[in-house]
Amino acid sequence: MSSTTGTLRVAVIDRDGAFLKVLGNRLDAAGWQHRILGGLVPVEELVAMKINAIVLDMSVLPPEEAWPFLERVCGMLPGLGVIVCTNESTVAQRVRGLRLGADDWVGKPCHPEEVMARIEAVVRRRRRQSGGREERGPLVVGELEIRADQYQAFVSGRSGDLTRREFELLQALADAQGSVIERGEIYRRVWGYEMAHGDRSVDVFIRKLRIKLEQLSPSWSYIHTHFGIGYRFDPEPVDPSAEAAPSAAAVDAGEDAEATTVERELEPTDA
């Protein structure tokens, strides 16, 4: 379950040193990003933080501000998971908090692991209902537009006709923005399990993808090979002068001009 959660961004509004310390450690251990806030924070700041959830101790807020703050937060950030984690409380207070929009209410003292499990539960539910993918705006790199909601890449509205695997591969590469990924890692991310020794699937799909990307956007080069390591995704304009002459020689040596991608402007050179 937790594996599906991925990395979360959490804000904690509290002042209880011991609790903060131990919770902080756990959050770090889980790889979640977190930020401690000492008290009342403008809601706009929370918005800017792009967090998935907030853990709030009502008692650190000035009493007359606590409820309005909770209401404001829940109202302004409907997608945010709100877990109130506070000392003793009455049923009425808990009901009030939950009705105001809090997602959960835990009494202190509480185990940080449970707090995290509750955060997960809250975020999980929120994500599920959104159908999994929604806030993933189209990613634009070079001339390419990668649209997760379409499982497809486009250039000026033109579809790349990528198959599912090709698209997932593209996405995995693009997600790494600029860094080299090893084959094994690519395989794990796209295929979902460990690559068998000697499997060339990644290479083959890299090729298919390159072909389709070049058809789509011939003046850019997107996938770069790192010998002995893997591949790197990085859009860069291709330099036309460099390859015009040499490539022409290589190509016309063979016979299969049409089989591969395109008849470029290698023509001009010798024609």
Place this chain on the structure above:
Amino acid sequence: MSSTTGTLRVAVIDRDGAFLKVLGNRLDAAGWQHRILGGLVPVEELVAMKINAIVLDMSVLPPEEAWPFLERVCGMLPGLGVIVCTNESTVAQRVRGLRLGADDWVGKPCHPEEVMARIEAVVRRRRRQSGGREERGPLVVGELEIRADQYQAFVSGRSGDLTRREFELLQALADAQGSVIERGEIYRRVWGYEMAHGDRSVDVFIRKLRIKLEQLSPSWSYIHTHFGIGYRFDPEPVDPSAEAAPSAAAVDAGEDAEATTVERELEPTDA
């Protein structure tokens, strides 16, 4: 806040008479429909009940069945709010339950009002993203008019004679406006629970729907297949010329010739 909740359907699996009585009263008072279940219930039955949330006392289940049951319920009904409400429990148990998919875990004794507030909180998370469109006006796409209040689609007043499932499928597709939806997601939205591996129901109903939509509005194409992924709903006028004269298509291929792969062996054809 509670005003937005509307009427909910809740199942309670418990045997604590006093608790059931007082909770039942509150549920009635709130106008929520509820059903008391004495113990282990086949998940299929829960599916058929179309409930929004379930309140579960783990201790009424045989100990070796409790966790698997919780897991099964959460796995099969991802949209269902699951509130575990049980006697004493350890942190580890609560964490386990929450990680297994439970949305909340309350210890007994607890105030029924709080249980209800927690149900609301859980269900609220669920509805938020889905847009809570109750008063969905007739949706018009292409020639089609989708009327939720009639469970039916029309073209210039003529009914499509869609069955309930067909209509729900259409609606689910249309709600996604333009995005590709995976089969599993479609199934989840229309059937309400997790699709079993190898289930072809979606495909078959897509076909039935396509047939009826085509009868209704032959000059439009609404449902598009995305191989290996799912379907996309997007009304577009069908191109009559395309199929009328296939030979013509080949000739005028000039426009998108390079868009698709097209390894054209230019010479063989007429040479």
Place this chain on the structure above:
DNA sequence: CCGCCCGGTAACCGGATTTTCACAAGCCCG
């Protein structure tokens, strides 16, 4: 009790996609 409607399942088929192979081409290092 009969038949029809509707949802759901099984199976077949053709086409799309993925995997696997064999070999050519490249890169690195000594």
Place this chain on the structure above:
DNA sequence: CGGGCTTGTGAAAATCCGGTTACCGGGCGG
């Protein structure tokens, strides 16, 4: 400059997928 290992290529072989049709069984109204 040559060998050894890595990557690019092309295509065949193996799978996977979706379209379609037939059929089964429950619910319902006559």
